[in-house]
Amino acid sequence: MTIKWQNYYAERTKHITGSQIRQFFALTERPEVISFAGGFPGNEFFPCKDISAALAALVLEDGKQALQYTSTEGSAELRTYLAEKMTGEGAFKLADNLIITDGSQQGLDLLSRILVNPGDAVLVEEPAYIGGMSAIKSYGGIPVGIKMDEEGVIPSVMEKTIKRLKDEGKNPKIFYTVPNFQNPTGYTTSLQRRQAVMAIAYRYNLVIIEDNPYGNLCYEGEVPTSYVAMDEREQVIYLGSYSKILIPGIRIGWMAGPKSLIEKVSLAKQTTNLCSSTLGQQLAYRLSESGYVDLHINKLIDLYREKRDRMLNSMKHYFPADIEFSEPKGGFFIWVKFPEYYPPSREILNIALKYNVAFVHGEGFFSDSKCGSHGARFSFSQPNSEEIETGIKILGSLLHTISENKTLEAVGQ
Numbered sequence: 120m121t122i123k124w125q126n127y128y129a130e131r132t133k134h135i136t137g138s139q140i141r142q143f144f145a146l147t148e149r150p151e152v153i154s155f156a157g158g159f160p161g162n163e164f165f166p167c168k169d170i171s172a173a174l175a176a177l178v179l180e181d182g183k184q185a186l187q188y189t190s191t192e193g194s195a196e197l198r199t200y201l202a203e204k205m206t207g208e209g210a211f212k213l214a215d216n217l218i219i220t221d222g223s224q225q226g227l228d229l230l231s232r233i234l235v236n237p238g239d240a241v242l243v244e245e246p247a248y249i250g251g252m253s254a255i256k257s258y259g260g261i262p263v264g265i266k267m268d269e270e271g272v273i274p275s276v277m278e279k280t281i282k283r284l285k286d287e288g289k290n291p292k293i294f295y296t297v298p299n300f301q302n303p304t305g306y307t308t309s310l311q312r313r314q315a316v317m318a319i320a321y322r323y324n325l326v327i328i329e330d331n332p333y334g335n336l337c338y339e340g341e342v343p344t345s346y347v348a349m350d351e352r353e354q355v356i357y358l359g360s361y362s363k364i365l366i367p368g369i370r371i372g373w374m375a376g377p378k379s380l381i382e383k384v385s386l387a388k389q390t391t392n393l394c395s396s397t398l399g400q401q402l403a404y405r406l407s408e409s410g411y412v413d414l415h416i417n418k419l420i421d422l423y424r425e426k427r428d429r430m431l432n433s434m435k436h437y438f439p440a441d442i443e444f445s446e447p448k449g450g451f452f453i454w455v456k457f458p459e460y461y462p463p464s465r466e467i468l469n470i471a472l473k474y475n476v477a478f479v480h481g482e483g484f485f486s487d488s489k490c491g492s493h494g495a496r497f498s499f500s501q502p503n504s505e506e507i508e509t510g511i512k513i514l515g516s517l518l519h520t521i522s523e524n525k526t527l528e529a530v531g532q
């Protein structure tokens with residue numbers, strides 16, 4: 120007789136569930152599919168030769184350290200470098216305010232682990248980054264979405280939601296946000312909204328988790344002041360990452376926050392992985408300190424801007440005029456809104472897949488999965504420019520048929 124593994128799982132694992140968009144991922148990743156679904160960086164931009172040379176030099180010159188374990192909070196050199204960089208950007212930090220993580224996803228997991236009790240309401244953007252909501256849910260937290268527009272979450276909605284939750288006896292204590300070029304909408308929270316959100320956070324004693332993996336990939340203008348730089352009361356925890364500005368393969372990110380919180384996070388991290396990859400940290404340090412990462416970011420900005428422009432221009436040209444889409448000034452994502460009289464985006468995706476084009480349908484990004492049925496996330500980071508135009512053109516022709524007939528039957532469904 121074989122063991123029934125589900126009977127062995129700990130009680131707390133009942134909150135660990137896959138995202139509903141996963142079922143589509145196998146389909147979207149088929150080689151013949153032009154996929155706007157994945158949010159990975161374009162791997163044609165990975166500087167393989169430079170990384171290879173830097174790794175070889177690192178191991179030869181400093182292998183005894185670089186191949187050893189390091190402290191749980193991470194390499195002092197890298198933390199000092201990052202703290203100085205943050206200080207230069209207006210957010211005063213010391214190395215003790217930082218811990219190195221296995222990417223910002225681990226930061227989200229560790230923070231959920233130490234801050235979220237089962238049943239806690241956690242404020243998130245609506246729509247929100249799925250991985251952030253999954254981390255919150257995996258510890259029994261309940262993400263509660265705050266509606267967004269192009270300027271970020273709407274402060275009046277935020278305040279109303281907090282009051283409603285308090286009336287229900289719940290006391291939200293966290294707001295999780297991706298203020299720059301958000302995943303999935305591409306929206307950037309305006310300075311005015313940041314100030315309003317910060318004021319709400321102070322009024323209701325909310326901690327803000329500011330997740331900023333895309334802020335450096337800014338293709339137009341500048342990003343507004345970060346929450347962490349505005350904060351005067353140590354109520355902001357900041358998450359940074361090398362995944363999108365260098366490579367995700369080294370799995371190196373960082374968390375910055377009050378020293379006492381970082382010490383607690385460090386204790387939690389000890390039982391998770393002892394430390395993040397020493398090799399990855401040393402590599403990130405060498406490439407950052409020499410100025411290489413900044414130069415690489417400048418190259419990425421030009422390369423991704425070209426892809427973004429191609430996708431936006433293609434959407435303008437090929438999509439029916441009644442379809443709305445965001446115009447992000449950076450990052451990887453464009454949020455598409457199909458009118459209510461269209462079929463749900465999930466059904467449109469099903470047909471698009473038959474024509475070998477993929478995107479991510481909307482519901483998974485909403486804390487209330489009854490919402491988002493007519494939204495979709497399009498990522499321009501992975502396909503090349505020609506594929507972007509071809510994929511959007513194919514989709515555009517499908518959408519015109521749907522738009523004219525208001526039904527999927529017109530496209531053979």
Ligand SMILES: Cc1ncc(COP(=O)(O)O)c(C=O)c1O
Binds near residue numbers: 362
């Ligand atoms: C908003 C957001 N946060 C965190 C992550 C995780 O990134 P990392 O590779 O740093 O763990 C991603 C990855 O796509 C993301 O989009």
